[in-house]
Structures are given as C-alpha cells and as structure tokens.
Amino acid sequence: MIAIQSLLNSLQAWAQEELAGQRRMLAIIARQEQKLCANDTGGLVESTQALEPELAAQSERVEKRRRLFSVLAAHWQADPEALSLSSILERCGAQPGLETLRDELRRSTTELLRRNRRFSALAGAHRRLVEELVGALLEARNPASRDHGGALVDAQA
C-alpha cells in the first residue's frame, strides 16, 4: 500500500509539472499569436523557437508518466494503455489533491489544444495572404509591370 501511495505521490508531482509546462506553452502560443498579428516575423520565429525546450520537457514528462503507469498497471495486473488518471483515482479511493490536479490538467490541455488550433488557423490565413503578396511583390519587381503599377488610391475609401 505504501508503494502505491508513493507512486500516487509521484503521479501528483508529474501532474503538477505537466500543468506548469502547459501554462508556459499557453503563454508562448499567446505570444506567437501576438507576433503574428503584429507582422513581427522576428518575434514570431523567436516565440516559436521558445516552444522547443517546452516540447522537449513535455517528452520527458510523457516518459515519466509511462513509467509510473507501467508500475501501477503491473501492481493491478492491468494493461498500462488501459489506465487513465480517472481510473487510477477510482482504484485508489479518495485522493483530493490528485483529483483537483486532474481537473485543472483537463481544462488546461483543452485550452492548449484550442489555442493551438486557433493559432494554426490564423497562421494558415496569414500564409495564404503572404503567398499572394510574395506573388505581387515578384510581379512588381518586374519593370514592365512597374510602369503600369501604382495609382494613388485612398486606403480608407
């Protein structure tokens, strides 16, 4: 039983690490979005690159979670792939700290996915516009088209 409690403590520590990591990633994605909207290419690249250590840390956390789930599965003679935080809590009885962490982790992960998808949509729209602009730019650099280009048109009109 002590061994189980020790494993549950490790799982709680993992959940806390995971939650903190997701919050950092959420902040990074928010920054990416901001840089994208401001047409700040440098800022966008910088914030994107900031994701890399976070993703590396998340991989380590995935590995840690797998190890914990394998030991728990062996203890309960269950398939490790069949375990989840909710099934672990059902098996172990009342674990208020871990339950709270599970709920926060669920909200956080959902939010992270939502923000990531939104940024994906935003970036996709940008990409299409940029592609059009690059085409326009390359055409504008052609002297033949430059002669015909450029009549003053009011931007607000």
Next chain:
Amino acid sequence: MPNVGLNIGLKALLTAQSALDNVGHNISNASTPGYSRQHLLMSADPAILLRGLAVGNGVSAQQILRTADALLHRRLVLQQSSISQLDQRLTGMSQVESLFSEPGDRGLNNLMQSFYSALSSLSSSPEDLVQRTGAVQAGQSLSGRFNELAKSLALERKDNASQVGAQVSQVNTLSAQVAKLNKEIAAFESSGAAANDLRDQRDRALQGLSQLVNITTSEGSDGYVTVLTNGALLVGKTKAYQLSATIASDGTVLVRAGNNLRPVNVSGGSIGGLVHLSQSFVPDLLAQLNAVAHSLIRASNHAHSTGIPAGGPFQSLTGSNRVQDLNDNGDLTDELLSDAGLPFDVETGSLYVNITNRSDSSFRTTRIDIDPATTTVQDLIDELNAIPHLDASLDSNGRLQMTAQDGYGFDFSSRLNPHPDTQGTLGGGAASLGTSGDEPFNLANGATLAVTGPASAFTVTFDQSQFGDITQATAAEIAAAINSDPATATGGVRAVAQDGHLFLQSLTTGSSASFTVTGGSALGSLGWTAGTQAQGQQNAVGATLSGVHAGTTNESYTLVPSGDGEIGTTAGLTIDVFDSAGLRLTSLDVGSGYQPGTPLTLPNGLKVSFGVGSVSATNNDRLTIDALAESDSSQALVALGLNSLFTGTDATDISFNQSIALDPRNLAASGTGALGDNSALRALIGTREMTLSDLGGVSTGEFYGNLVGSVGFVIDSAKNAREVEQTLYDSLRSRREQTSGVNMDEELVNMLQFQQSFSAASRYITVVNSTNDDLLRLI
C-alpha cells in the same frame, strides 16, 4: 469563455488581414511618385470582466497612418523650386551662349578682327579700290552680325516671356487641384480618419507647384494648406487665386496674383528662371552688346569723321543723326547741343573746319569753340555759315547739311596748313600794324579811330551796339566794327584779328602801300600812338610749315620777331616761338647767315621756313600757328553723324555708312588729303586697342571678350550651383524615401521570413496537437 475566445481570434485575424492589406497597398504604390508609406496603428482592446477576472480582449486596427515628415516635405518643396529655377536658367543661358557662336567664324570677335585686318591691309595702299571694297565688306559683315545678335537676343527675351504665360496656366491648374484636395481632406478627416492618400496627392501637387514658382506652405490644424508665392496668396483654404502674366511694352513680364494689381516678384521655380532670363540675363547682355556697338560706332566715327576721302575735301555732307525738338516749341534750331536728342554726347571742345580753294589747294582753318550747355544748334550753324564759301543748315529731317560753294571743298582734318600766314600779319606784303597787347580792349561808347589810308583819310566811331561789352571788346569785334564802316574800305584799309590782337592792314601790297594812324580817343586803349605809320613791302615773308605734329594735344605756337629787320640779312634778327601759355619755347635765328627757305625746327616735329622780306617788332608783327592732334574735341561730328563710318546708335541699328558702301572711295583713309596718306586709317585702326571710358576703361574687343567670358562664367556658376542643389535634393529625397518610401526588397524579405516562420510554426503546431491529444485521452 469559448465565445470570447472565438471573438478574440476573429479580431486578431481581421487585424492581421488589415496589416497585410496595408503592406499590399504599400507595395502597389511602391513606384508611385510622391507616395508615403502607410502603417497600421494597432492597439490592445480593453479587457473584459469575466467571473471577476479582467480577461484580455485581443487586438484591433485603430488607424492607418502616413509615414511622412512635414518638415522634410517643406524642404523638398523649396529645394525643388531652386533646382527648377536653375534648370530653366541653364537651358536659357546655354541657348544664349550658342547665339554668340564664340569662338567661331561667325563670332563677333572674329568679325571684328577681320574688319581691323581689312583696314590694316588697306593702310598699306590706301587708294586701292579692291582693298577699300574688302574693308567695306568686312565692316558690313560686322554691323550685320551685331544686328543679328541683337535681334536674336530680343527674340530670346520674347520667347522666355511667352513661356511664362504658358507655365502660369500650369500653376493655375495645380493651385485649383490643391484647393480641391484641401476640401476633400478636410471633409474626410472630419470623421477622425487620416486622408493619407489625398494628402500624398496634395503633396505631389505642391511639389509640382514648387517646380514652377517659389512657394511657401502652411498647414492649419483643420488640415487645410495655404500656399503663398512671394507673399501673394495662391491657394486659400478652399479657393485658388489665378496667376496671370502680361508682357509690358518694354518687354517686362508682369506676373500678378488674383485681382492684385501689384506684380508678384517670382524668383523661384522654372517661372522664376524664365523671369530672370527675360528681365535680367538677356536684357543685361543686350545692354552690354549695345554698349560695345555704341562705343565702336563712336570711336570709329570719331576717327573717320576727321579723315578725308579719296576724292578730296567734301562738296556737301549731310549728317546721319537728327536734331530733335525736345523743348517742343516747333523749332529745332534753338535746342542746346547738350539737349538736342542726339545719340552721342557733344562735349566742351573745339571743332576745326578747313575750307579749301580747289584751284590752288590752299585752305584756311577755322576753329569753332563749342560748349554744349550754352551752344545751340543755331549757334553752330551760324559759326559754320560765318566760314567763307561754306553754307550750313538743317534739312527737313533735322539733319545738319553742309555745302561748299563751287570751287571750294571742306573737311574736318587736323592737317597742317603749309601756308598759315593767310592774313600777312608776319611780314606780309601789305602795310600792317598790330596791337601790342591782346584782347580784351576797354573801349568807350563813341570812341573814335582816325586813319589816313592809302586812298583817303577816315574816322571810325565805335558804338556799344557793335559789342557784347564795349569795355571788354574782343579783337574780332573791333575788326568787325572797323570793317563795317564803308569809309574803311574806301580809305584802302581793313582790320583783321589774329590771336587776340587787332591788325590794321592796307588793302594793297608793295612798298608803295602805307597808312598812318592819326588819332582818335580809342588809340590809348589799343596801345597805338598818333602818327604811327605802316609800310608795305615788295616781298612777303610767307612763313611755310612742314612736318607732322607729333604732339598728343592741340598746340598753338606764336611767332614774334625780336626786332625789325630783313630775313637773312639783318644781323641778330630772331623770331621767338611762344606756346599758348606765353612761355617762350625757342628762338629762331633768321638774321644774317640764314638762307631764306631753310626749314627751322619747331617743337613736336614741325618745321618752319621764311622767305625773303622784312618783319617788324615795332609794328607788332606776329603769327599764330595751330598744330592739331585733335580737330574735333567736341565730338560734334560724331553726334551729328557727319562723315561717319557707321550709322545707328547701338547693336540693333548699327549699319555701315551707305554712301561708303555704294562708293568705297568715300572711305576717309587720309588725314591730310595727300596721295598715299593713311593717317586717318591708322587712327581708325588705333581705336581697336583704345581704352574707352564708357566701357569701363577697356577696349571694345576686350569688353566683348569679357562679355562672352562672363556668359560662360555665369553658366559654369549656374552648373555648379545646380550640382550642389541636386546633391542636397538627392539627400533630402533619400531621407524622405527612408521615412516615407516603400522598400520593395525589405517588404519581400519580410514576406519570405513570414513564410519560413510559418513552416517552423506549423511543425510545432502539429507536435503540440498530437502530444496534447494523447494527454487529454489519459486524463
């Protein structure tokens, strides 16, 4: 919360789209002149309260702003104005420079050289008709070229003035455009948005205006721009004031704004350049060209007018310049010579007129003293008419005409009279008695002079009406008074004046001719004593002059015998020579040992010889010889256009004298009338290097050279100034491009970076999605 999130995402997407639209707008207008780069002003939207928390609400586009520097724009406008003005000046100046064709065959410099070369060739054989014809042709080419240049410059000035009118129309179009844009900008910006592109259009219109005229602009807080050119309002808030250009009768271009009668002094832009060309540069050049022609005419005519043509002294002459009735009283002759509308000034001086008896070539020189401030045209005509055998008058056109009686001719040369003692006052054949003193003589009204002449005795009574001032009587006045009494001639006597001295002479010559002054109240004043007798002689001494006067000024030499005696016989007899100041210059030994007829040396290259005969100091014999360097120091011949080489007054109307062009023998090459003499021609050639005060102390050639040089210098200076202004303009433009221009390369790099960053971001998006999807399943 999901709704808020969705809204934030939508706003972010729209904002980003606006930003990229703006980039696209910048790129589209990258090569549009005058376009100012625009940027999107974004700001975070206010947070909203959700479940007691202030939740961020995303970003929105607030306004599209123009990246423009108003100060830089104003500097550019000014700079543009300077450059346009210099461009216009340079174009006009270069056209003018090409008109001069210097150096070149058609250049005035070359034609002047050809003219003087032709005169030099002629001077070696002055009678050669072929050489004369060559000189005439060279003179005609020169005068023709002056006319051509003057005409071309006048045309250039007119063209420039006409161009001002055309460019003023462009100013009006642009002013109207600025006024219209003022209205549109104000209307647009009243909503709070910035009318960026309209402002760019207005800036372009202002730049266009500045290329035409110098302008100053000021923008009010309401967005209206007012435009002024040299203090005159061109554009008010919403109204443009029309510029107009008129050409005055003197060729001056007058530019006016609106209904303002006071002309605007446009100094910048291409119109400023045109105004400078038409009102300053070209007229100044024309004035200088006219000055060259004027001086050439004056100097050449002065040298030529005192020459003698190949045919000898003139029978008749008519001046080429007209006297004008400037006091408008219908009478031309009462005009003072200083105020007679003559194109060249008459100066205080003397005019010598020679009248030649064609039968024996003897001549007599008469000096006419002229003071233009007191001598009238009629006075001059009277003086000329007083010369025996010469008639002078004004023709119907106001030109002075002179005619010699048949058998006589006249000229204005400074030639020496080889037989100067025409009145026989120094050992003449007639009995002669002179006064010891010279004028003025203090006579009393009613004073008398009693003489017993060879034929009869007579008494002359002087009346004050015969004198200007009888107490200051001149020798000429007394002689005229004596000769006016018929009894004088009846008595066989006459009176003459010589160098301020009065002489009584018998009408007949020879040893039997004599008269005696017997009395009268005037004797004392004249310095004579009653009973003084004068005796004629068989042989007149007949002083003969030779040589050439080498002096640079007119000189008078007075010959006075030191005693009574016979030339070549009386021991110690001398003749003293005095200058006009009374200073004795030399004493000529004509006593025993002197071979009559032997030339004796006088000052300045002259020689005098005396024939056999007696001279008398007792009877106050004396002879004054005029040695002339200048026979018209009054410049009256030039002013009246008598015996001129060129007619006209300046470059516009200079012409070679038609009478010489028709008959080159009328070219007055000789200064003496002698065959082969070229002294007048040499004087004419000498004018080439003559420094002239009216040209600032340089010769005509030098002045013209300076004129052409100054054109080149001014053009070079303008080119240098243009380069400097262009550099400054380029610098300002570069700064404007940095501030307001669209850098295509920069925009492209930005876009490519975007693409690269999206590729990187998309990889992370995938990883984040997959890991978190897994995680969500495990929770």
